[in-house]
Amino acid sequence: xxxxxxxxxxxxxxxxxxxxxxxxxxxxxxxxxxxxxxxxxxxxxxxxxxxxxxxxxxxxxxxxxxxxxxxxxxxxxxxxxxxxxxxxxxxxxxxxxxxxxxxxxxxxxxxxxxxxxxxxxxxxxxxxxxxxxxxxxxxxxxxxxxxxxxxxxxxxxxxxxxxxxxxxxxxxxxxxxxxxxxxxxxxxxxxxxxxxxxxxxxxxxxxxxxxxxxxxxxxxxxxxxxxxxxxxxxxxxxxxxxxxxxxxxxxxxxxxxxxxxxxxxxxxxxxxxxxxxxxxxxxxxxxxxxxxxxxxxxxxxxxxxxxxxxxxxxxxxxxxxxxxxxxxxxxxxxxxxxxxxxxxxxxxxxxxxxxxxxxxxxxxxxxxxxxxxxxxxxxxxxxxxxxxxxxxxxxxxxxxxxxxxxxxxxxxxxxxxxxxxxxxxxxxxxx
RNA sequence: UGGCGGGUAGCAAUCCGGGUGAAUGCGCCGCACUGUUAAUGCGGAUAGAGGCAGGUUCGAGUCCUGCCCCGCCAGCCA
Numbered sequence: 368x369x370x371x372x373x374x375x376x377x378x379x380x381x382x383x384x385x386x387x388x389x390x391x392x393x394x395x396x397x398x399x400x401x402x403x404x405x406x407x408x409x410x411x412x413x414x415x416x417x418x419x420x421x422x423x424x425x426x427x428x429x430x431x432x433x434x435x436x437x438x439x440x441x442x443x444x445x446x447x448x449x450x451x452x453x454x455x456x457x458x459x460x461x462x463x464x465x466x467x468x469x470x471x472x473x474x475x476x477x478x479x480x481x482x483x484x485x486x487x488x489x490x491x492x493x494x495x496x497x498x499x500x501x502x503x504x505x506x507x508x509x510x511x512x513x514x515x516x517x518x519x520x521x522x523x524x525x526x527x528x529x530x531x532x533x534x535x536x537x538x539x540x541x542x543x544x545x546x547x548x549x550x551x552x553x554x555x556x557x558x559x560x561x562x563x564x565x566x567x568x569x570x571x572x573x574x575x576x577x578x579x580x581x582x583x584x585x586x587x588x589x590x591x592x593x594x595x596x597x598x599x600x601x602x603x604x605x606x607x608x609x610x611x612x613x614x615x616x617x618x619x620x621x622x623x624x625x626x627x628x629x630x631x632x633x634x635x636x637x638x639x640x641x642x643x644x645x646x647x648x649x650x651x652x653x654x655x656x657x658x659x660x661x662x663x664x665x666x667x668x669x670x671x672x673x674x675x676x677x678x679x680x681x682x683x684x685x686x687x688x689x690x691x692x693x694x695x696x697x698x699x700x701x702x703x704x705x706x707x708x709x710x711x712x713x714x715x716x717x718x719x720x721x722x723x724x725x726x727x728x729x730x731x732x733x734x735x736x737x738x739x740x741x742x743x744x745x746x747x748x749x750x751x752x753x754x755x756x757x758x759x760x761x762x763x764x765x766x767x768x769x770x771x772x773x774x775x776x777x778x779x780x781x782x783x784x785x786x787x788x789x790x791x792x793x794x795x796x797x798x
Numbered sequence: 799u800g801g802c803g804g805g806u807a808g809c810a811a812u813c814c815g816g817g818u819g820a821a822u823g824c825g826c827c828g829c830a831c832u833g834u835u836a837a838u839g840c841g842g843a844u845a846g847a848g849g850c851a852g853g854u855u856c857g858a859g860u861c862c863u864g865c866c867c868c869g870c871c872a873g874c875c876a
Binding site for chain 1: 799805808809810811823824825826830831832833834835836837838867868869870871872873874875876
Protein backbone atom coordinates (compact mmCIF):
# COMPACT_ATOMS: atom_id res chain seq x y z
CA UNK A 368 0.00 0.00 0.00
CA UNK A 369 1.25 3.49 -0.84
CA UNK A 370 1.74 5.74 2.11
CA UNK A 371 -0.37 8.81 2.67
CA UNK A 372 0.93 12.36 3.03
CA UNK A 373 -0.31 14.74 5.69
CA UNK A 374 -1.42 17.29 3.11
CA UNK A 375 -3.98 14.76 1.79
CA UNK A 376 -5.09 13.48 5.17
CA UNK A 377 -8.67 14.74 4.84
CA UNK A 378 -9.41 12.17 2.14
CA UNK A 379 -8.55 9.28 4.43
CA UNK A 380 -10.58 9.98 7.55
CA UNK A 381 -11.76 6.70 9.03
CA UNK A 382 -9.52 4.55 6.84
CA UNK A 383 -6.42 2.74 7.97
CA UNK A 384 -3.33 4.27 6.40
CA UNK A 385 0.45 4.30 6.64
CA UNK A 386 2.45 7.50 7.06
CA UNK A 387 6.21 7.84 6.70
CA UNK A 388 8.18 10.63 8.28
CA UNK A 389 9.90 11.91 11.37
CA UNK A 390 9.11 12.61 14.99
CA UNK A 391 9.18 16.36 15.53
CA UNK A 392 8.36 16.18 19.22
CA UNK A 393 6.83 13.84 21.78
CA UNK A 394 4.83 14.18 24.96
CA UNK A 395 4.98 11.17 27.26
CA UNK A 396 1.81 10.73 29.32
CA UNK A 397 2.48 7.18 30.47
CA UNK A 398 0.03 4.89 28.76
CA UNK A 399 -0.65 7.65 26.28
CA UNK A 400 2.00 9.03 23.93
CA UNK A 401 1.49 12.15 21.85
CA UNK A 402 3.68 12.23 18.78
CA UNK A 403 4.13 15.40 16.79
CA UNK A 404 4.75 13.79 13.44
CA UNK A 405 5.93 15.42 10.23
CA UNK A 406 6.42 14.09 6.72
CA UNK A 407 7.52 17.18 4.84
CA UNK A 408 4.02 18.12 3.72
CA UNK A 409 2.87 19.12 7.16
CA UNK A 410 2.62 18.29 10.81
CA UNK A 411 0.03 16.10 12.50
CA UNK A 412 -0.48 14.87 16.01
CA UNK A 413 -0.46 11.10 16.32
CA UNK A 414 -1.77 9.44 19.47
CA UNK A 415 -0.51 6.11 20.70
CA UNK A 416 -2.58 4.43 23.43
CA UNK A 417 -0.90 1.49 25.07
CA UNK A 418 -4.01 -0.66 24.68
CA UNK A 419 -4.22 0.01 20.92
CA UNK A 420 -0.77 -1.27 19.92
CA UNK A 421 1.45 -4.29 20.54
CA UNK A 422 3.75 -4.20 23.58
CA UNK A 423 6.72 -4.08 21.21
CA UNK A 424 5.30 -1.11 19.31
CA UNK A 425 4.53 0.71 22.55
CA UNK A 426 8.05 0.14 23.82
CA UNK A 427 9.44 1.41 20.54
CA UNK A 428 7.27 4.51 20.81
CA UNK A 429 8.57 5.29 24.28
CA UNK A 430 12.13 5.08 23.01
CA UNK A 431 11.63 7.45 20.08
CA UNK A 432 13.84 10.52 20.22
CA UNK A 433 13.31 13.88 18.53
CA UNK A 434 13.78 13.58 14.74
CA UNK A 435 13.80 9.78 14.74
CA UNK A 436 12.48 8.47 11.46
CA UNK A 437 9.35 6.40 11.87
CA UNK A 438 6.52 4.76 9.94
CA UNK A 439 3.09 4.95 11.51
CA UNK A 440 0.01 2.92 10.72
CA UNK A 441 -3.30 4.17 12.00
CA UNK A 442 -6.63 5.82 11.35
CA UNK A 443 -6.98 9.57 10.88
CA UNK A 444 -9.96 11.32 12.37
CA UNK A 445 -11.20 14.87 12.66
CA UNK A 446 -10.08 16.40 15.95
CA UNK A 447 -11.01 20.01 16.58
CA UNK A 448 -8.42 20.35 19.34
CA UNK A 449 -5.53 19.38 17.05
CA UNK A 450 -3.69 21.91 14.90
CA UNK A 451 -4.69 21.24 11.32
CA UNK A 452 -7.93 19.69 12.46
CA UNK A 453 -6.89 16.03 12.19
CA UNK A 454 -5.25 13.49 14.41
CA UNK A 455 -3.94 9.98 13.78
CA UNK A 456 -5.00 7.13 16.06
CA UNK A 457 -1.98 4.89 15.82
CA UNK A 458 -2.23 1.10 15.50
CA UNK A 459 1.38 0.29 14.71
CA UNK A 460 4.76 1.97 14.98
CA UNK A 461 7.78 0.99 12.95
CA UNK A 462 11.09 2.63 13.77
CA UNK A 463 13.36 3.38 10.83
CA UNK A 464 16.16 5.03 12.78
CA UNK A 465 16.56 6.34 16.31
CA UNK A 466 18.00 9.83 15.96
CA UNK A 467 21.03 10.85 17.99
CA UNK A 468 20.67 13.71 20.46
CA UNK A 469 19.12 16.41 18.26
CA UNK A 470 20.67 19.85 18.69
CA UNK A 471 17.62 22.00 17.96
CA UNK A 472 15.23 21.80 20.89
CA UNK A 473 11.77 23.36 21.14
CA UNK A 474 13.29 26.11 23.29
CA UNK A 475 14.95 29.35 22.22
CA UNK A 476 18.14 29.40 20.19
CA UNK A 477 20.32 32.18 18.89
CA UNK A 478 20.73 33.13 15.23
CA UNK A 479 24.36 32.02 15.10
CA UNK A 480 23.52 28.53 16.31
CA UNK A 481 20.49 28.17 14.07
CA UNK A 482 22.36 29.32 10.98
CA UNK A 483 25.23 26.93 11.75
CA UNK A 484 22.58 24.20 11.87
CA UNK A 485 20.59 25.46 8.92
CA UNK A 486 20.50 21.95 7.40
CA UNK A 487 18.49 20.85 10.44
CA UNK A 488 16.69 24.12 11.15
CA UNK A 489 14.85 23.64 7.85
CA UNK A 490 12.79 20.95 9.57
CA UNK A 491 11.10 23.44 11.90
CA UNK A 492 7.47 24.52 11.39
CA UNK A 493 8.35 28.17 11.02
CA UNK A 494 10.90 27.42 8.29
CA UNK A 495 8.34 25.25 6.56
CA UNK A 496 5.88 28.13 6.57
CA UNK A 497 8.43 30.52 5.08
CA UNK A 498 9.76 28.21 2.40
CA UNK A 499 6.33 26.98 1.39
CA UNK A 500 5.32 30.61 1.01
CA UNK A 501 8.44 31.29 -1.04
CA UNK A 502 7.61 28.38 -3.35
CA UNK A 503 4.08 29.71 -3.83
CA UNK A 504 5.36 33.22 -4.51
CA UNK A 505 7.64 31.79 -7.20
CA UNK A 506 4.70 29.94 -8.73
CA UNK A 507 2.56 33.09 -8.63
CA UNK A 508 5.33 34.97 -10.41
CA UNK A 509 5.62 32.38 -13.16
CA UNK A 510 1.87 32.07 -13.50
CA UNK A 511 1.43 35.80 -13.87
CA UNK A 512 4.04 36.15 -16.62
CA UNK A 513 3.01 32.97 -18.40
CA UNK A 514 -0.63 34.09 -18.38
CA UNK A 515 0.18 37.59 -19.57
CA UNK A 516 2.06 36.77 -22.73
CA UNK A 517 5.63 36.73 -21.41
CA UNK A 518 7.93 33.98 -22.64
CA UNK A 519 10.43 32.45 -20.25
CA UNK A 520 13.84 33.02 -21.83
CA UNK A 521 16.61 32.46 -19.33
CA UNK A 522 19.84 34.43 -19.38
CA UNK A 523 23.34 33.10 -18.69
CA UNK A 524 24.87 32.77 -15.22
CA UNK A 525 28.43 33.06 -16.53
CA UNK A 526 29.21 36.28 -18.31
CA UNK A 527 32.31 37.64 -19.99
CA UNK A 528 31.97 41.10 -18.50
CA UNK A 529 30.17 43.13 -15.94
CA UNK A 530 26.68 44.40 -16.52
CA UNK A 531 27.18 47.77 -14.92
CA UNK A 532 30.66 47.72 -13.38
CA UNK A 533 33.27 45.27 -12.15
CA UNK A 534 33.59 45.91 -8.46
CA UNK A 535 30.82 43.71 -7.17
CA UNK A 536 31.30 40.56 -9.23
CA UNK A 537 32.44 37.09 -8.31
CA UNK A 538 35.21 36.10 -10.67
CA UNK A 539 35.69 32.56 -11.92
CA UNK A 540 38.31 30.93 -14.09
CA UNK A 541 36.69 30.14 -17.42
CA UNK A 542 39.25 27.98 -19.25
CA UNK A 543 42.00 30.39 -18.44
CA UNK A 544 40.09 33.63 -18.96
CA UNK A 545 38.13 35.50 -16.33
CA UNK A 546 34.37 35.09 -16.31
CA UNK A 547 31.89 36.51 -13.85
CA UNK A 548 28.79 35.27 -12.13
CA UNK A 549 25.90 37.34 -13.39
CA UNK A 550 24.60 40.23 -11.35
CA UNK A 551 21.59 40.75 -13.62
CA UNK A 552 20.02 39.25 -16.72
CA UNK A 553 19.06 42.72 -17.86
CA UNK A 554 21.22 43.18 -20.96
CA UNK A 555 20.60 39.71 -22.36
CA UNK A 556 16.93 40.21 -21.59
CA UNK A 557 16.90 43.15 -23.98
CA UNK A 558 18.22 40.94 -26.78
CA UNK A 559 15.56 38.36 -25.92
CA UNK A 560 12.83 41.01 -25.91
CA UNK A 561 13.86 42.17 -29.38
CA UNK A 562 13.58 38.54 -30.48
CA UNK A 563 10.42 37.45 -28.67
CA UNK A 564 8.62 40.67 -27.75
CA UNK A 565 7.73 39.97 -24.13
CA UNK A 566 10.12 37.85 -22.09
CA UNK A 567 11.19 37.16 -18.55
CA UNK A 568 14.13 35.42 -16.96
CA UNK A 569 14.21 33.93 -13.52
CA UNK A 570 17.27 32.72 -11.73
CA UNK A 571 20.00 33.32 -9.20
CA UNK A 572 22.06 36.49 -9.20
CA UNK A 573 25.40 37.10 -7.54
CA UNK A 574 26.87 40.20 -5.98
CA UNK A 575 30.16 40.30 -4.15
CA UNK A 576 29.24 43.50 -2.34
CA UNK A 577 30.44 43.78 1.23
CA UNK A 578 26.91 44.42 2.38
CA UNK A 579 26.00 43.18 5.81
CA UNK A 580 22.38 44.05 6.37
CA UNK A 581 19.04 42.35 6.85
CA UNK A 582 18.25 42.99 3.19
CA UNK A 583 21.34 41.54 1.49
CA UNK A 584 22.53 38.18 0.29
CA UNK A 585 25.49 37.54 -2.03
CA UNK A 586 23.40 35.00 -3.92
CA UNK A 587 19.76 35.88 -4.45
CA UNK A 588 16.98 35.16 -6.90
CA UNK A 589 15.53 37.70 -9.22
CA UNK A 590 12.79 37.67 -11.82
CA UNK A 591 13.27 40.11 -14.66
CA UNK A 592 10.65 40.80 -17.33
CA UNK A 593 11.50 42.88 -20.37
CA UNK A 594 9.30 43.87 -23.24
CA UNK A 595 9.49 45.66 -26.56
CA UNK A 596 7.49 48.84 -27.11
CA UNK A 597 7.04 49.18 -23.34
CA UNK A 598 7.25 52.59 -21.66
CA UNK A 599 7.82 53.79 -18.11
CA UNK A 600 4.09 54.06 -17.52
CA UNK A 601 3.57 50.57 -18.94
CA UNK A 602 6.20 49.25 -16.55
CA UNK A 603 4.59 50.81 -13.50
CA UNK A 604 1.17 49.51 -14.51
CA UNK A 605 2.52 45.99 -15.06
CA UNK A 606 4.48 46.20 -11.81
CA UNK A 607 1.48 47.10 -9.67
CA UNK A 608 -0.72 44.43 -11.27
CA UNK A 609 2.00 41.84 -10.89
CA UNK A 610 2.92 42.59 -7.27
CA UNK A 611 -0.75 42.79 -6.27
CA UNK A 612 -1.37 39.40 -7.87
CA UNK A 613 1.46 37.85 -5.89
CA UNK A 614 0.26 39.27 -2.59
CA UNK A 615 -3.40 38.42 -3.14
CA UNK A 616 -2.49 34.88 -4.23
CA UNK A 617 -0.44 34.30 -1.09
CA UNK A 618 -3.24 35.66 1.12
CA UNK A 619 -5.54 33.09 -0.44
CA UNK A 620 -3.22 30.13 -0.91
CA UNK A 621 -0.91 30.40 2.09
CA UNK A 622 -3.25 31.64 4.81
CA UNK A 623 -2.20 28.77 7.08
CA UNK A 624 1.48 29.65 6.72
CA UNK A 625 0.89 33.36 7.33
CA UNK A 626 -0.90 32.35 10.52
CA UNK A 627 2.08 30.30 11.68
CA UNK A 628 4.24 33.37 11.00
CA UNK A 629 1.75 35.58 12.90
CA UNK A 630 1.61 37.89 9.91
CA UNK A 631 -0.84 40.81 10.17
CA UNK A 632 -2.67 40.17 6.90
CA UNK A 633 -4.76 43.35 7.01
CA UNK A 634 -1.74 45.25 5.70
CA UNK A 635 -1.33 42.84 2.80
CA UNK A 636 -5.01 43.00 1.91
CA UNK A 637 -4.55 46.65 0.97
CA UNK A 638 -2.01 45.77 -1.72
CA UNK A 639 -4.14 46.28 -4.82
CA UNK A 640 -3.70 48.45 -7.93
CA UNK A 641 -3.14 51.26 -8.44
CA UNK A 642 -0.07 52.04 -6.34
CA UNK A 643 0.90 55.59 -5.45
CA UNK A 644 3.50 57.07 -7.80
CA UNK A 645 5.67 60.03 -6.94
CA UNK A 646 8.60 61.55 -8.74
CA UNK A 647 12.08 61.59 -7.31
CA UNK A 648 11.78 65.36 -7.00
CA UNK A 649 8.61 65.03 -4.93
CA UNK A 650 10.31 62.38 -2.81
CA UNK A 651 13.20 64.73 -2.11
CA UNK A 652 10.78 67.36 -0.77
CA UNK A 653 9.16 64.71 1.40
CA UNK A 654 12.54 63.71 2.83
CA UNK A 655 13.53 67.33 3.46
CA UNK A 656 10.30 67.95 5.36
CA UNK A 657 10.73 64.83 7.48
CA UNK A 658 13.97 65.25 9.33
CA UNK A 659 16.56 65.56 6.58
CA UNK A 660 16.61 69.28 5.63
CA UNK A 661 20.11 68.86 4.20
CA UNK A 662 19.12 66.19 1.69
CA UNK A 663 19.92 67.55 -1.77
CA UNK A 664 18.37 66.93 -5.16
CA UNK A 665 20.78 64.49 -6.79
CA UNK A 666 21.54 62.45 -3.67
CA UNK A 667 20.66 58.79 -3.72
CA UNK A 668 18.25 57.44 -1.10
CA UNK A 669 19.54 55.57 1.91
CA UNK A 670 17.50 53.17 4.01
CA UNK A 671 16.12 55.90 6.35
CA UNK A 672 15.01 57.96 3.35
CA UNK A 673 13.23 55.03 1.77
CA UNK A 674 11.45 54.44 5.05
CA UNK A 675 10.16 58.02 5.16
CA UNK A 676 8.74 57.65 1.66
CA UNK A 677 7.10 54.28 2.23
CA UNK A 678 5.65 55.35 5.58
CA UNK A 679 3.43 57.88 3.77
CA UNK A 680 1.41 55.08 2.15
CA UNK A 681 -0.17 51.76 3.06
CA UNK A 682 0.72 50.27 -0.32
CA UNK A 683 4.00 49.87 -2.16
CA UNK A 684 4.99 53.15 -3.77
CA UNK A 685 6.74 53.86 -7.06
CA UNK A 686 9.38 56.57 -7.12
CA UNK A 687 10.09 57.56 -10.71
CA UNK A 688 12.36 59.84 -12.76
CA UNK A 689 15.61 59.67 -10.81
CA UNK A 690 18.59 61.89 -11.59
CA UNK A 691 20.48 60.52 -14.57
CA UNK A 692 23.75 60.62 -12.64
CA UNK A 693 22.75 58.04 -10.03
CA UNK A 694 21.21 55.49 -12.37
CA UNK A 695 22.54 52.85 -14.75
CA UNK A 696 24.03 53.84 -18.10
CA UNK A 697 21.29 52.24 -20.21
CA UNK A 698 18.35 54.16 -18.73
CA UNK A 699 16.37 56.27 -21.20
CA UNK A 700 16.40 60.02 -20.67
CA UNK A 701 13.14 61.81 -20.02
CA UNK A 702 12.60 63.78 -23.28
CA UNK A 703 11.00 66.63 -21.30
CA UNK A 704 13.88 66.82 -18.83
CA UNK A 705 17.20 65.14 -19.65
CA UNK A 706 18.38 65.58 -16.05
CA UNK A 707 16.25 62.59 -15.13
CA UNK A 708 15.74 59.12 -16.52
CA UNK A 709 12.55 57.17 -17.17
CA UNK A 710 13.30 54.74 -14.37
CA UNK A 711 11.34 53.85 -11.26
CA UNK A 712 11.84 51.82 -8.10
CA UNK A 713 9.09 50.20 -6.08
CA UNK A 714 9.43 50.58 -2.32
CA UNK A 715 7.64 48.00 -0.20
CA UNK A 716 5.69 49.08 2.90
CA UNK A 717 6.66 48.36 6.50
CA UNK A 718 10.31 49.27 5.97
CA UNK A 719 11.26 46.53 3.53
CA UNK A 720 12.79 48.92 1.05
CA UNK A 721 13.26 48.52 -2.66
CA UNK A 722 11.81 45.32 -4.05
CA UNK A 723 11.70 46.35 -7.72
CA UNK A 724 13.97 48.46 -9.86
CA UNK A 725 13.44 49.13 -13.52
CA UNK A 726 12.33 51.46 -16.26
CA UNK A 727 12.61 52.36 -19.88
CA UNK A 728 15.87 51.57 -21.67
CA UNK A 729 17.49 53.92 -24.11
CA UNK A 730 16.97 52.98 -27.76
CA UNK A 731 19.35 55.71 -28.91
CA UNK A 732 22.64 54.32 -30.32
CA UNK A 733 24.60 57.56 -30.10
CA UNK A 734 23.49 58.20 -26.52
CA UNK A 735 24.45 54.70 -25.41
CA UNK A 736 27.84 55.00 -27.08
CA UNK A 737 28.49 58.18 -25.15
CA UNK A 738 27.25 56.61 -21.91
CA UNK A 739 29.57 53.62 -22.32
CA UNK A 740 32.43 56.00 -22.79
CA UNK A 741 31.38 58.18 -19.87
CA UNK A 742 31.09 55.20 -17.54
CA UNK A 743 34.46 53.89 -18.78
CA UNK A 744 32.98 50.55 -19.85
CA UNK A 745 34.88 48.34 -22.32
CA UNK A 746 33.23 49.21 -25.60
CA UNK A 747 34.03 45.88 -27.33
CA UNK A 748 32.14 43.92 -24.66
CA UNK A 749 29.01 45.91 -25.48
CA UNK A 750 29.07 45.71 -29.27
CA UNK A 751 26.35 43.07 -29.30
CA UNK A 752 24.27 45.24 -27.00
CA UNK A 753 24.71 48.21 -29.32
CA UNK A 754 23.63 46.00 -32.22
CA UNK A 755 20.19 45.95 -30.62
CA UNK A 756 20.06 49.70 -31.39
CA UNK A 757 21.26 49.21 -34.95
CA UNK A 758 18.74 46.61 -36.01
CA UNK A 759 15.18 47.61 -35.30
CA UNK A 760 15.58 49.58 -32.11
CA UNK A 761 12.31 50.27 -30.30
CA UNK A 762 11.39 51.79 -26.96
CA UNK A 763 11.37 49.02 -24.40
CA UNK A 764 11.27 48.57 -20.68
CA UNK A 765 11.69 46.04 -17.95
CA UNK A 766 12.29 45.54 -14.28
CA UNK A 767 13.75 43.18 -11.71
CA UNK A 768 12.02 41.91 -8.58
CA UNK A 769 14.09 40.48 -5.74
CA UNK A 770 12.54 37.24 -4.51
CA UNK A 771 14.05 37.21 -1.04
CA UNK A 772 13.02 40.76 -0.22
CA UNK A 773 9.54 40.03 -1.47
CA UNK A 774 9.32 36.89 0.68
CA UNK A 775 10.69 38.77 3.69
CA UNK A 776 8.08 41.49 3.23
CA UNK A 777 5.09 39.17 2.71
CA UNK A 778 6.15 36.97 5.63
CA UNK A 779 7.25 40.02 7.67
CA UNK A 780 10.64 38.59 8.60
CA UNK A 781 13.47 40.42 10.35
CA UNK A 782 16.08 39.25 7.87
CA UNK A 783 16.25 37.79 4.36
CA UNK A 784 18.46 34.93 5.56
CA UNK A 785 15.38 32.85 6.40
CA UNK A 786 13.75 33.34 3.00
CA UNK A 787 16.14 31.02 1.16
CA UNK A 788 17.09 27.46 2.18
CA UNK A 789 20.81 28.11 2.40
CA UNK A 790 21.65 31.79 2.58
CA UNK A 791 24.91 32.96 1.09
CA UNK A 792 26.10 35.97 3.01
CA UNK A 793 29.21 38.05 3.43
CA UNK A 794 32.05 35.59 4.09
CA UNK A 795 29.62 32.85 5.07
CA UNK A 796 29.08 29.78 2.97
CA UNK A 797 28.52 26.93 5.51
CA UNK A 798 26.50 24.78 5.48
C1' U B 799 34.63 48.96 5.63
C1' G B 800 32.82 52.03 9.88
C1' G B 801 29.74 52.65 14.58
C1' C B 802 27.47 50.00 18.62
C1' G B 803 26.51 45.38 21.39
C1' G B 804 28.11 40.45 22.33
C1' G B 805 31.28 35.57 22.85
C1' U B 806 30.25 31.33 30.20
C1' A B 807 28.10 23.52 29.97
C1' G B 808 24.74 20.37 23.70
C1' C B 809 21.29 24.96 23.84
C1' A B 810 19.38 29.57 26.28
C1' A B 811 20.11 32.76 30.31
C1' U B 812 22.16 34.66 35.58
C1' C B 813 26.97 36.28 37.61
C1' C B 814 29.80 41.80 34.95
C1' G B 815 31.46 47.64 42.21
C1' G B 816 37.87 41.47 40.89
C1' G B 817 38.11 37.39 46.26
C1' U B 818 36.86 29.97 48.12
C1' G B 819 36.61 26.24 40.22
C1' A B 820 29.62 29.86 40.90
C1' A B 821 25.15 28.81 38.46
C1' U B 822 19.10 28.50 36.68
C1' G B 823 16.09 26.37 32.83
C1' C B 824 15.90 23.23 28.57
C1' G B 825 18.00 18.93 26.51
C1' C B 826 19.61 13.65 28.27
C1' C B 827 18.53 9.03 31.76
C1' G B 828 14.87 6.80 35.32
C1' C B 829 9.95 6.72 37.79
C1' A B 830 4.57 8.39 37.83
C1' C B 831 0.37 9.91 34.92
C1' U B 832 -5.35 8.18 29.04
C1' G B 833 -5.52 14.59 26.40
C1' U B 834 -0.49 16.82 25.94
C1' U B 835 0.53 21.32 22.71
C1' A B 836 7.58 24.82 25.29
C1' A B 837 2.93 19.06 29.64
C1' U B 838 3.60 18.39 34.88
C1' G B 839 5.74 16.15 39.48
C1' C B 840 9.81 13.39 41.77
C1' G B 841 14.81 11.40 41.29
C1' G B 842 19.58 11.19 38.54
C1' A B 843 23.77 11.71 35.30
C1' U B 844 26.73 14.58 32.01
C1' A B 845 28.84 19.03 31.09
C1' G B 846 33.12 24.52 30.96
C1' A B 847 39.04 25.47 34.32
C1' G B 848 34.19 31.43 31.16
C1' G B 849 36.37 32.89 22.26
C1' C B 850 42.07 32.99 21.64
C1' A B 851 46.86 35.32 23.19
C1' G B 852 49.15 38.50 26.39
C1' G B 853 49.09 42.20 30.50
C1' U B 854 47.75 44.61 35.44
C1' U B 855 46.98 42.29 40.46
C1' C B 856 48.35 38.68 46.31
C1' G B 857 44.00 37.15 43.37
C1' A B 858 40.18 38.20 37.00
C1' G B 859 34.64 35.50 33.61
C1' U B 860 34.73 40.43 35.97
C1' C B 861 40.03 45.71 34.50
C1' C B 862 43.69 46.79 30.07
C1' U B 863 45.87 45.56 24.91
C1' G B 864 45.80 42.72 20.38
C1' C B 865 43.45 39.09 17.44
C1' C B 866 39.29 35.78 15.94
C1' C B 867 34.06 35.01 15.65
C1' C B 868 28.69 36.55 16.01
C1' G B 869 24.66 40.15 16.00
C1' C B 870 22.47 45.02 14.95
C1' C B 871 22.88 49.60 12.25
C1' A B 872 25.12 52.37 8.03
C1' G B 873 27.12 52.60 2.87
C1' C B 874 25.82 49.72 -1.75
C1' C B 875 21.82 47.57 -3.80
C1' A B 876 17.21 43.58 -5.35
